[in-house]
Amino acid sequence: xxxxxxxxxxxxxxxxxxxxxxxxxxxxxxxxxxxxxxxxxxxxxxxxxxxxxxxxxxxxxxxxxxxxxxxxxxxxxxxxxxxxxxxxxxxxxxxxxxxxxxxxxxxxxxxxx
Amino acid sequence: xxxxxxxxxxxxxxxxxxxxxxxxxxxxxxxxxxxxxxxxxxxxxxxxxxxxxxxxxxxxxxxxxxxxxxxxxxxxxxxxxxxxxxxxxxxxxxxxxxxxxxxxxxxxxxxx
Numbered sequence: 001x002x003x004x005x006x007x008x009x010x011x012x013x014x015x016x017x018x019x020x021x022x023x024x025x026x027x028x029x030x031x032x033x034x035x036x037x038x039x040x041x042x043x044x045x046x047x048x049x050x051x052x053x054x055x056x057x058x059x060x061x062x063x064x065x066x067x068x069x070x071x072x073x074x075x076x077x078x079x080x081x082x083x084x085x086x087x088x089x090x091x092x093x094x095x096x097x098x099x100x101x102x103x104x105x106x107x108x109x110x111x112x113x
Numbered sequence: 114x115x116x117x118x119x120x121x122x123x124x125x126x127x128x129x130x131x132x133x134x135x136x137x138x139x140x141x142x143x144x145x146x147x148x149x150x151x152x153x154x155x156x157x158x159x160x161x162x163x164x165x166x167x168x169x170x171x172x173x174x175x176x177x178x179x180x181x182x183x184x185x186x187x188x189x190x191x192x193x194x195x196x197x198x199x200x201x202x203x204x205x206x207x208x209x210x211x212x213x214x215x216x217x218x219x220x221x222x223x224x225x
Contacts, residue, residue, distance in 0.1 A: 004156070031211050042119075042217030043157070043202060056212055091156055095211065101147070102213060104156030 002026065004105035006092050012111045013082055021077045021108045025094030032075050033095075033102060034067055038088040046090075049075065082112045116140045117205050119216040127224050132190040134219050136203030139184065143205040147213070148177060148188045151200045160201075161188070193223045 005024040013019050025032050034046040045059035049069045060066070064082075069075040079086055089109050093102035118137045126132045134148075144165040149157035163170040163177045163186070170177050176189045190197055203216040 033213065035215070043215035045212065045214065048212050050211060093156070101159050101162070102149075102157075104158070106154070106156050 004092055004094055004103050006090075006105035006108050008108055009106065010109045010111075012113065014113050015084060016081050018078065018080045019082055019110060021079075021090050021092075021110070023075045023077070023092030023094075023105060025073065025075070025092070026096075026103055027073075029094035029096045029103070030072070031095045032069055033093045034075070034077050035091045035093065036088040037091060037107075043091065046077070079110075082110075084112050086110060087112045115217070116143075117203055117214050117216040119201075119203055119219045121219050122217070123220040123222070125222045125224060126193045128195055129192045132188075132193045132197065132221055132223065134188040134190075134201050134203075134221065136186050136188075136216055137184060138186075138203075138205050140205070140207060140214075141184070142207035143214075145206040146177070146179060146186050147204045147206075148175075149202045149204060149215075150197075151202065151218070157202055190221075193221075195223050195225050197221060198223045 007022045030051045032049040035043045037043055047067045048056040064080045067077045089107040091107045093104040095102045116139050147162040148160040150160050151157040161172050161175045161177050163179050168179050179186045200218045200220045202218045204213050
């Protein structure tokens with residue numbers, strides 16, 4: 001498809017387990033972002049990749065969170081030893097030229113029991 | 114530290130009337146602003162943007178106004194339609210660096 005693709009769309013896990021969330025950005029988009037939206041909250045910035053530059057990890061809430069982007073395309077967000085407060089919708093977005101015109105995926109809803 | 118603030122969590126408007134959504138920011142380095150719309154279970158979609166060199170940008174029924182001295186922007190929708198019912202996010206970028214900071218969102222309900 002032509003849009004941003006995220007998987008899984010829903011993930012239920014037990015507290016303490018590790019989870020991986022995947023994002024396939026739009027082909028040719030150089031910038032990739034991860035945000036999360038907790039229940040009743042706004043969009044919280046997590047991490048930003050731009051081309052070959054070092055990622056901006058300033059939004060990652062703890063060292064249990066990490067992300068990588070392979071070959072300038074697909075990205076994986078990993079949450080280790082999940083906690084209940086990690087429950088949220090994790091949104092991936094990509095952009096090309098126009099500043100800030102992010103194209104979002106539909107999100108991965110994570111529920112930690 | 115919430116650098117982009119949307120102080121009204123919700124807004125209700127009659128169909129055909131004007132909807133005004135407000136946004137305030139604290140970082141004077143922000144120089145590009147955007148509005149996104151989000152329906153339930155979908156990702157946000159881009160609506161309209163404005164550069165800090167302008168004070169108004171219009172696209173059909175949507176107009177964004179920027180008041181740099183007050184660090185305030187607003188989105189006007191006129192006439193409002195039931196299909197406009199969604200959560201609207203204000204967002205900002207500083208100095209060409211593409212990190213996008215979002216507000217907390219305003220849920221708009223347009224009543225038929």
